[in-house]
Amino acid sequence: MAFTLLLVLLTACAAIAAEDLSGQMMVFPEETDTAYVKLTTPKETISAATVCLRSFTELSREHSLFSMSTSTVSDAFRILKLNPDNGIDVDVQNSNLEFQTQDYKLNEWQSICATWDSATGVVQLWLNGKPSVIKYSGGSNIDDPIAIVGQEQDSFGGGFSKAQSFVGMLCDVHMWNDVRSPCEIERYMADTNFLPGNLINWSSLEYVITGRVLINDKQTCPRSKAFWKRRW
Template sequence: MEKLLLLMVLFATCYAAPQDLSGKAFVFPKQTSTAHVKLLTNKSKFNSVTACLRFFTDLSRQYSLFSLATPSHSNDFLIFKINSKDEIDASVRGKNARFLAVSLERNAWHSMCATWTSDTGVAQLWVDGKPTVKRFIHSGRPITGRPITILGQEQDSHGGKFDAQQSFIGMISEVHMWDYVLSPSEIQLYMSSDHFIPGNVFNWRELEFEIKGLVLVEDEHRLEISPIPIRSDTWRLY
């Protein structure tokens, strides 16, 4: 019975109610074209976006960090690491901008935030507390339509067409998304884990999500190398 329950958690876990994942991390241990985490929200229009997360990987190849697709655009809001270079692509409404000279040491935890607003079309990354230049991507139209947001894979269609060569291997934690652009001071609070306002679209402390395939949920302190402050919040499966 215990083995059956474990398999259910690893391969077909679905959470009907928001979960507090404080002190937890999603662990993606294998290159695959199937395993992923789907984040759930009722919101379907975004005039602006801020998405933040922490991640740890030893990959040098390309991989997806955050993939939001709608029926009209598979890359409606995407954060994507480019092959073996310290470069990140941010995509909005199918358009993209490349952020160069982003320092991403392997086998280390990193904090990243990406912002975009439809008013100006300008996007910016923040990596480990440091901002990049601001780059224009797409303006005038908000992100609209039923979103499917995926961690661990990059969507080439609305909710599918995953490529194992773009899958994420490692750990992802503290995922938050807001439907507005955070100020620099608010982003710094997130980076330092210091009493920031949780995301109003995705909130790591009240997260609705579904796990598909081999994705684990582990305490961050079990990962030993995590520099992220460990909270005492409890967590349990329902």
């Protein structure tokens, strides 16, 4: 009887149902090397990608915003906020590119997108509606990755460090298997009628929480400057 109950519990844990997190956020309330969220992605080869998310933190140290690794490459696609004066790193297949941020602010919602295309090898960062310069990274296709938020992977699904952990709130995480157009990215930034991600979709999200991570209603709703101009 006990074995049957254990088998039922294990089966329930293994089954991940997609959940609509619209209007909600993930809260990472403490510095740790054990708390994170694994985001389920389709088992496929990725030859181009756009990752978008919104973050709210008071961290002035380095911290991970998005970490994707494969069995052979620890930083297959990574977005890492560096120290205050340095900017944001976008890594593809362990190739590191540093982008100087224009208006990244603490204790405010930040909307961030990063794009990459293996055909051209180019990478671009968008922050709060503003594009960066376009840089060359190269990089081959990404095969069967693990995507994690809250921690930075130094190995496939692990190798976490408190010094790179995220403390704060995250929401609206989306990933597409192509390079979104500037118009589509602007729609995401403004939170107005954008097409959800086809690899990771916040409104139909398959995820597994490990450690102390909370799902709460959003406390504020990020809006573009254009929205407030129209309203007032």
